[in-house]
Structure formats: C-alpha cells, structure tokens
Amino acid sequence: MTATVQRLVTPTAPAATANAAVFALPKPASRPRSWQKTLGQIAANVIPPLVVIALALIIWEILCSTPGASLPAPSRVWTDAAELIYSPFFDYGQGDIGLGLRVLTSLQRVAIGFGIAALVGVTVGAVIGQSIWAMRGLDPIFQILRTVPPLAWLPLSLAAFMDSGPSAIFVIFITSVWPVLINTAVGVRNIPQDYRNVALILRLNQFEFFFKIMIPAAAPYIFTGLRIGVGLSWLAIVAAEMLTGGVGIGFFIWDAWNSSRLSDIIVALAYIGVVGFILDRLVAAIGAFVTRGTSAN
Amino acid sequence: MTYLRIDNVDKHFDRGGVRSEVLKGISIDIARGEVISIIGHSGCGKSTLLNLIAGLTEVSSGGIMLEGNEVNGPGPERAVVFQNHSLLPWLTVYENVNLAVAKVFGRSKTGAQRHEWIMQNLDLVQMSHAKDKRPTEISGGMKQRVGIARALAMQPKILLLDEPFGALDALTRAHLQDAVMDIQKKLGNTMIMITHDVDEAVLLSDRIVMMTNGPSARIGEILDVPLERPRQRLDLAADRTYLKCREAVLKFLYERHRFVEAA
Numbered sequence: 001m002t003a004t005v006q007r008l009v010t011p012t013a014p015a016a017t018a019n020a021a022v023f024a025l026p027k028p029a030s031r032p033r034s035w036q037k038t039l040g041q042i043a044a045n046v047i048p049p050l051v052v053i054a055l056a057l058i059i060w061e062i063l064c065s066t067p068g069a070s071l072p073a074p075s076r077v078w079t080d081a082a083e084l085i086y087s088p089f090f091d092y093g094q095g096d097i098g099l100g101l102r103v104l105t106s107l108q109r110v111a112i113g114f115g116i117a118a119l120v121g122v123t124v125g126a127v128i129g130q131s132i133w134a135m136r137g138l139d140p141i142f143q144i145l146r147t148v149p150p151l152a153w154l155p156l157s158l159a160a161f162m163d164s165g166p167s168a169i170f171v172i173f174i175t176s177v178w179p180v181l182i183n184t185a186v187g188v189r190n191i192p193q194d195y196r197n198v199a200l201i202l203r204l205n206q207f208e209f210f211f212k213i214m215i216p217a218a219a220p221y222i223f224t225g226l227r228i229g230v231g232l233s234w235l236a237i238v239a240a241e242m243l244t245g246g247v248g249i250g251f252f253i254w255d256a257w258n259s260s261r262l263s264d265i266i267v268a269l270a271y272i273g274v275v276g277f278i279l280d281r282l283v284a285a286i287g288a289f290v291t292r293g294t295s296a297n
Numbered sequence: 298m299t300y301l302r303i304d305n306v307d308k309h310f311d312r313g314g315v316r317s318e319v320l321k322g323i324s325i326d327i328a329r330g331e332v333i334s335i336i337g338h339s340g341c342g343k344s345t346l347l348n349l350i351a352g353l354t355e356v357s358s359g360g361i362m363l364e365g366n367e368v369n370g371p372g373p374e375r376a377v378v379f380q381n382h383s384l385l386p387w388l389t390v391y392e393n394v395n396l397a398v399a400k401v402f403g404r405s406k407t408g409a410q411r412h413e414w415i416m417q418n419l420d421l422v423q424m425s426h427a428k429d430k431r432p433t434e435i436s437g438g439m440k441q442r443v444g445i446a447r448a449l450a451m452q453p454k455i456l457l458l459d460e461p462f463g464a465l466d467a468l469t470r471a472h473l474q475d476a477v478m479d480i481q482k483k484l485g486n487t488m489i490m491i492t493h494d495v496d497e498a499v500l501l502s503d504r505i506v507m508m509t510n511g512p513s514a515r516i517g518e519i520l521d522v523p524l525e526r527p528r529q530r531l532d533l534a535a536d537r538t539y540l541k542c543r544e545a546v547l548k549f550l551y552e553r554h555r556f557v558e559a560a
Contacts, residue, residue, distance in 0.1 A: 194383035197353055200371040202400045202451075212396065216387040291387070 072263050080263035088271075099249065099271050106237050106248040107275070109165075113172025114233045120173075121180025121229070122222055126214055128181070129188025139182075146178030150236035154243055164244035168237065175236040176229035180222070187221025188214055223287030230283045234276045300329040300487055301350070301455055306359035308345055319345050321513040323359070325506060327455075330485045334498035336546060337508030337517075338554070343491045346508075347459050350489060351377050363454060373401045376448035380460040382440040384432040384447070391428040394418060394447050401451050418450040419443075421480055438469035442476065449480070458490040462497065470494075471530065474501060482527060495550070499542045500528060507549045517554060520545055 057074050064073035072080065083090070088100025128134045153174050157167040195217055199209050215222070241250025249268055256264040308320040319342040327333055335343050348354040350361055352371040361368040363375065376397075384393050394415045402411055419425040422442040432440050441461060448456055461477075462470040474497060481488060492498050498505045502522055509517040522542050524533070533539040 192383075194379055194381065195385065197371070197377065197379070198383050198385070198396075200353060201351065201373060201375070201377055202397055203372055204400065208400070213385070216385070219387070 072266065077263040077266050080261070081267045084264060084267045097247070099252070099268060102247060102249045102252050103271055103275055105246070106241060106250065109168055109241075109248065110172055110230075110233050110237050110279075113169040113237075114176050114230055116169075117173045117177040117229055117233065118180055118226060121177045121225065122184050122215075125181040125184025125222075125225075126188050126210065126218070129185035129218070132189075135185060135189065139185075142178055142182055146182070150175040150232070151239045151243070154240060158244075164246060168240040168244050168246075168248075171240040172233040172236045176233035179228035179232065180225040183221045183225025183228070184218060187218030190221070191217045219291045220287070223283065223291060227280060227283045227287065230279050231276065234272070234279055238272060299326040300331075300364060301327040301489075302360075302362045303327075303350070304360050304362070306346075306349060306361060307357045308342070308349060308354070309357050318513040319511060320349075321515050323516055325516065325519065327487065327489070329487055331504065332481060332488045332502045333490070333504050333506060334502035335489065335491050335506045335508060336493070336495070336498050336550070337514065338510055338550065339493070341508040341511045342514040343508060344459060347377070347457050347489065347491055350455075351375050351457050353377075373397070373451040374454045376451040376453035376456055378441070378444050378448045378456065378458040378461045380463050382432070382437075382444040384440055384443055386432050389429050389431055390419070390424060390435070390443050391415060393432070393443060394450050397447050398450050415450060418446040421449060421483070422446045422476060436469075438465050438473060441465065441473060445473075445477070445480070449484070449486075453486075455487045455489065458488060460491050460493065463493060470497070475530070477501065478526075478528065495543055495546045498546060499524075499539060500530065500533065505542070505546060507546065507554075509554050518549055520549075 061073045061075060063069070064071050064076070078085070084099050088098045088103075090098040091101065128138055150171050153171050154167065157170040157174075158164070161167045161170060191214065195213050199213050204212060237248065238250035238253070241248035242254040245251050245254075249272060253265050253268050256262070256268065303323055303325045306320060306323040307318075309316050309318045311317075323346060325333075335346060337343050345354060349356050350368065352368050352375060355369075368375070384390075385396070388396065395411070398406075398411050398415050402414065406414060416425055416428075419428055422445050424439060424442050424446060427435055427439060427443075432443070435443070441464075445461070458477075462473050465473065477488075478501060480486070490498075490501065499522055505520040505522060506516055507518045507520065508514050520542060522538075524536070524538055524542075
C-alpha cells in the first residue's frame with residue numbers, strides 16, 4: 001500500500017520542486033517487509049509439520065529401541081534402507097530397481113486405469129445426469145457397487161482377463177469410476193435452468209451443449225469426483241499389485257514382507273503416502289485452475 | 298401490420314393430477330418496433346407469458362405467431378434478457394457474447410466480421426472496456442448490460458426482457474433504462490418487457506399490458522402511453538400525460554386488482 005501511495009505522489013510533487021530523484025527513496029523500505037512477510041508465512045506453514053514429524057520420530061525411536069521390539073526404529077530403517085531413500089532411480093537389473101522407478105510403473109497403471117475411469121465416468125455421468133429416470137434407476141446400483149472394496153474385484157477380473165496387467169488396470173478403473181460418475185451426474189443435474197435456457201435459445205445441439213455448457217458448469221463437481229477417484233485408484237493399485245506381482249510398489253511391499261525386510265516396507269509406505277498426496281494435490285490444482293470463475297459464483 | 302400475434306393463448310400446468318390454470322385467453326397484437334410492458338402482481342403468470350413467447354414453454358391452447366410463423370420452440374430470433382443475467386461464469390464478457398454470435402452468425406459472417414459485430418454490441422451497452430473480464434469481476438448492472446449485448450448480438454426479431462432491472466439498485470436501474478431507451482431509438486427493436494415497476498413501465502413502453510391476478514390470469518387492460526420519444530426522465534416527472542398513465546396503472550394494480558394474499 002505505501003509503495004503505491006508514494007508512486008502516486010511523486011509525479012505531481014516534482015512539478016513544483018523540479019527534482020524527482022528525492023522522492024523515490026522510501027520505496028525500497030517496503031520491500032524487505034513483504035519479503036519477511038512471505039518468509040514468515042512459509043515458516044508458519046512448514047515449521048509445525050516439521051516439529052510434529054521430529055516428535056513422532058523421537059517417540060518411535062524410543063518405543064522401538066528396546067531389545068525385543070518387533071518393528072525397526074528410524075535409525076535402524078536408515079542403516080537398512082538408506083540406498084532406497086536417497087537413490088530412488090537405481091537399476092541393478094533383474095528387477096532390483098529403485099523405489100522411484102517402481103512408483104513410476106505403478107503410476108503408469110494408475111494413469112491408464114484412472115484415465116479410462118475419468119473418460120467413462122464423465123461421459124456416462126453426464127448422460128445419467130441429463131435423465132431423471134436413468135438417475136433413479138441407476139443411482140442405487142452405483143451406490144452399492146461403489147462400496148465394494150477394490151480387492152474384491154480382483155478374482156473376477158483375473159478370471160475375465162486371465163492376465164495380471166489388465167486385471168490390475170481394471171481394478172483401478174472399477175474402483176475410481178464411481179465417484180467420478182456419481183459426482184458428474186449430480187453436477188449435471190444441478191446445472192442452473194438459466195444456462196439451459198441460454199442453450200435452448202441459441203439452439204445449441206447436444207454436442208455443443210455438452211462441451212460449452214455441461215462440462216464447464218459441472219466442472220467443480222467433476223473435479224471433486226476426480227479427486228476422490230485418484231485417491232481411490234492409488235489405494236487400489238497397491239492392493240492389486242500385492243496380489244498380481246510385477247514391478248510396482250505394491251508388489252515391492254509384498255516381496256519385502258516375504259523376505260522380512262521391514263525397513264524397506266516402511267520406506268515404501270512413505271513413498272506411497274507422498275505420491276498419493278502429490279496426486280491428490282495435482283488433481284486439486286488442475287481443478288482449481290480449470291474451474292476458476294465457476295466456483296467463485 | 299401485426300408483427301407478433303398472441304392469439305387466445307391458454308396455459309395450464311398438470312402436476313400430480315391437479316391442473317393449475319395460469320393464463321386464460323391471452324390475446325394481443327404487437328406491431329414492429331413497439332415496446333410493450335407487461336405488469337402485474339407476482340404470481341400472475343407474467344414470466345410464463347414471456348416464456349411462452351420465447352418458446353421455452355409450450356402453449357396449452359391458442360397460438361403465437363411471429364411474422365406469420367408459429368412459435369413452437371426457442372430460438373435466437375426471440376432473444377431473452379434474463380432477470381439474473383445468466384452469463385456463463387467461466388467465460389469472459391467477450392466470450393459470452395461470442396457464444397451467441399458464433400452460433401447465430403457462424404456461417405454467414407467471417408471471423409473478422411463476427412469480432413466487429415461483438416465489439417459493436419458491447420459498445421452499444423458501453424461494455425467494450427470490460428471485454429476480457431469474467432462476470433464475477435463486474436457489477437450487477439454491468440452483467441445485465443452484457444446480458445443485453447448478448448441478446449442484441451443475436452439480432453433478434455423481438456427482444457424479450459424478463460424483469461431485466463429487478464435485481465438492481467434504483468440508480469443503476471435508471472442508467473440501464475436510459476441505455477435501453479437509447480438502444481431502442483437507434484435500432485428500433487420490438488421489445489416485450491416484464492416489470493414490477495410502474496415508473497419503468499410508463500417511461501419505457503408504448504403500451505402497458507396489465508394482468509389480472511392468477512390463477513387463470515387474463516389481460517385486464519392495455520394502456521396506451523402517448524408520450525413523445527425521446528423521453529427524458531426529468532422532464533416527465535411533472536408531465537401530465539405521464540402522471541395520468543402512472544395513476545391509471547397504479548389504480549389498476551392497487552384498487553381494482555389488489556393482490557389479496559399480500560394484504
């Protein structure tokens with residue numbers, strides 16, 4: 001605020017005094033203050049979680065450093081699995097690869113499964129949202145299907161696809177499609193009649209209505225669904241990979257358990273958590289960008 | 298000389314086996330370039346009548362003809378200015394108008410001509426300065442101006458305004474009324490406007506259609522407003538014809554057709 005006031009004053013004042021350089025002086029004074037402010041804000045957001053994490057690590061260390069402890073303490077995890085932590089992308093061949101690479105293979109499956117789920121969910125959801133009878137008929141079925149846990153689909157999909165790769169992708173799809181579908185349908189149903197009237201008066205055809213009115217109007221709902229969906233698909237991939245094998249992060253955990261590498265499991269859990277968090281924030285950020293304007297109304 | 302003919306229109310809604318009569322025996326002929334106000338208490342079916350003309354609702358019996366063609370669905374030749382502007386919030390002012398222009402003139406005008414036409418209409422409502430703003434960034438009066446620009450950009454045969462200034466404060470409303478009078482003078486649009494405001498009706502219209510209370514609302518009376526155009530708000534304040542028209546509408550609304558439930 002002070003900077004703008006100064007700038008407003010300077011052009012008029014020199015006209016009388018005929019020297020402008022003197023008036024520019026107070027400007028830099030306000031800059032460090034705003035710098036300090038942003039630094040302070042960052043600190044206010046970063047320091048509390050760091051303190052909590054440090055405390056948790058200390059408690060964990062104390063609890064697990066007794067001789068008969070069944071789980072490794074943080075210090076033990078570091079000595080056991082340091083390479084996994086600081087070198088995520090090593091590749092020693094024969095499936096001995098870093099966790100970063102494993103996460104990438106899992107993410108690739110999620111991308112395919114969730115991508116299909118997003119496409120199908122939005123399209124089918126839009127159709128269902130348009131028709132009150134389709135909504136009434138299908139909604140109870142969806143509400144039941146969406147509560148089926150991801151792993152419960154796995155035997156069926158293994159039987160159907162007879163291959164672990166497509167089965168895992170199918171499990172991701174079937175887990176994450178419901179929230180996308182249901183949210184899209186609700187969003188489409190909640191499109192204000194005014195927007196529909198605008199479309200009617202302009203005689204927009206179905207195709208134009210879908211892309212120009214329906215999708216943008218329902219976008220906040222769609223992104224809520226996508227955000228829930230991406231979280232669920234990340235849940236599903238780990239579970240599915242534990243059973244289907246391969247190179248993913250889920251299988252890594254199962255493999256580590258079978259060879260009693262508990263420290264590796266703990267590192268993998270941290271990886272999964274962080275990646276899931278990033279996925280969630282990524283979809284939320286895309287949603288915030290796409291729906292700017294819409295949600296503000 | 299009839300441009301729009303509304304011929305003995307009835308409208309009823311059936312819900313759960315119960316029929317509610319909204320409009321009964323509505324007939325009126327409107328000439329080209331005429332400005333008509335429809336006034337009446339809330340619930341008298343004014344908006345239903347406008348929706349019938351717009352084609353957003355179907356008539357139960359009777360017919361509506363525009364230039365000899367029966368109205369049987371909505372279309373850009375009967376553009377509507379909605380009460381709450383109905384701009385699409387994810388589009389800028391320019392894009393909102395462009396949505397209409399691209400659809401209506403997508404084949405008949407080139408890209409440059411369409412741009413020209415959009416800017417011309419935004420100029421007409423004095424909104425070209427805000428063309429890149431989104432509806433959430435401009436005031437209520439500005440949104441309504443853009444709504445009017447969008448409707449005008451469809452080059453409608455008839456402009457339908459559904460309580461266009463109802464949600465605005467008195468000062469903004471006066472500005473917009475002047476803007477609409479100005480545009481009407483320039484373009485000679487045929488307009489039908491719904492309003493609650495007696496002054497607005499007298500100031501803007503050539504004829505005022507006064508509706509009786511529902512259910513089964515009818516046209517109670519049609520009042521001619523024999524005031525010269527252009528009309529100046531300030532000059533009219535003490536004009537005898539103006540005051541007489543005003544009194545006639547007030548008497549109709551508050552003496553002969555008092556709104557019973559509100560009492």
